Amino acid sequence: MNDKSDGKAEKSTNASVLRKRNMDQRDEKIKDNGKIEDPGDEIDAIEKTAKWVAQSFKMLPEWLQDNEYLHSGHRPPMPSFTDCFKSIFSIHSETGNIWTHLIGCVSFFFIALWFLTHSSDKVALQEKVVFSFFFAGAILCLGCSWLFHTLTCHSPFVLKFFRKLDYTGISLLIIGSFVPWLYYGFYCRSVPKYLYISMITIFGIAAIIVSMSDKFTQPNFRHIRALVFVIMGLSAVFPAFHLMYTDGLEKLVNENSFIPLVIMAFLYIFGAMLYGARIPEKYFPGKCDIWFQSHQLFHICVVVAALVHWYGVQKMAFLRLNDQC
Numbered sequence: 001m002n003d004k005s006d007g008k009a010e011k012s013t014n015a016s017v018l019r020k021r022n023m024d025q026r027d028e029k030i031k032d033n034g035k036i037e038d039p040g041d042e043i044d045a046i047e048k049t050a051k052w053v054a055q056s057f058k059m060l061p062e063w064l065q066d067n068e069y070l071h072s073g074h075r076p077p078m079p080s081f082t083d084c085f086k087s088i089f090s091i092h093s094e095t096g097n098i099w100t101h102l103i104g105c106v107s108f109f110f111i112a113l114w115f116l117t118h119s120s121d122k123v124a125l126q127e128k129v130v131f132s133f134f135f136a137g138a139i140l141c142l143g144c145s146w147l148f149h150t151l152t153c154h155s156p157f158v159l160k161f162f163r164k165l166d167y168t169g170i171s172l173l174i175i176g177s178f179v180p181w182l183y184y185g186f187y188c189r190s191v192p193k194y195l196y197i198s199m200i201t202i203f204g205i206a207a208i209i210v211s212m213s214d215k216f217t218q219p220n221f222r223h224i225r226a227l228v229f230v231i232m233g234l235s236a237v238f239p240a241f242h243l244m245y246t247d248g249l250e251k252l253v254n255e256n257s258f259i260p261l262v263i264m265a266f267l268y269i270f271g272a273m274l275y276g277a278r279i280p281e282k283y284f285p286g287k288c289d290i291w292f293q294s295h296q297l298f299h300i301c302v303v304v305a306a307l308v309h310w311y312g313v314q315k316m317a318f319l320r321l322n323d324q325c
């Protein structure tokens with residue numbers, strides 16, 4: 001209770017300090033120019049040209065307070081899309097989150113372009129369609145994510161909207177990752193192939209519906225969010241055990257990219273665990289405000305996991321090229 005009222009008092013103090021600073025700047029301008037036409041316009045002009053100043057966590061409005069272990073370096077509310085996009089090029093608490101997924105998104109866009117533009121005698125249309133699910137999942141997930149982190153400080157409405165898109169993107173990446181793996185894993189077995197693809201699609205749609213609820217996006221639901229996506233990813237154990245039972249472990253490892261799949265699962269779970277528990281900033285509060293915060297590490301895990309998966313499924317596809325069903 002006291003903390004809250006202290007926070008409010010600090011916020012209003014901050015606002016009055018900024019206003020006073022603007023008034024002082026205006027007075028100095030009057031001194032320099034000798035005259036001023038409209039004091040109100042002058043204040044507006046100064047406020048428009050003034051570069052934003054990084055804020056401490058306590059100074060942020062409640063809707064921007066997400067992780068109390070990141071003490072400083074936050075962007076203030078910036079209700080302008082241009083200002084938000086310009087802030088990509090400055091250093092603040094979201095810089096690492098934006099760039100990790102912006103670079104990942106652009107990388108997957110070019111990998112997709114390279115793969116999908118192969119001539120049809122090198123990569124068949126069927127392969128292109130199957131891999132398109134994965135590329136679409138990766139590009140949409142990473143794309144929604146960097147947009148969310150860029151626009152998070154715009155306004156409560158924009159924050160909420162892009163946060164939901166961000167979570168939707170994660171579900172799409174999980175579905176998109178399952179499709180080629182199931183397709184090549186059960187290449188000649190239509191029933192389990194389409195059964196498992198339907199299973200992950202239903203899980204994905206359910207996760208998207210849950211993501212759309214306002215409660216799910218609240219900061220204190222961090223653990224639940226991490227859990228929903230981990231469970232979705234872990235549902236891969238059903239088709240993996242199925243393949244192990246019918247084909248044996250050796251075939252699963254040699255022909256069905258089991259090792260890349262395990263590495264991918266480890267990276268997603270490890271990343272989600274860091275994200276849910278807010279490690280390392282929980283143990284070093286105020287020391288990871290700009291770099292090495294849990295969310296950035298989680299982002300890096302996601303990009304590396306998607307690359308490992310791409311390597312695994314294209315190896316599987318290559319081995320299936322000569323298979324006749």
Ligand SMILES: [Zn+2]
Nearest residue numbers: 097145295299
């Ligand atoms: Zn993120």
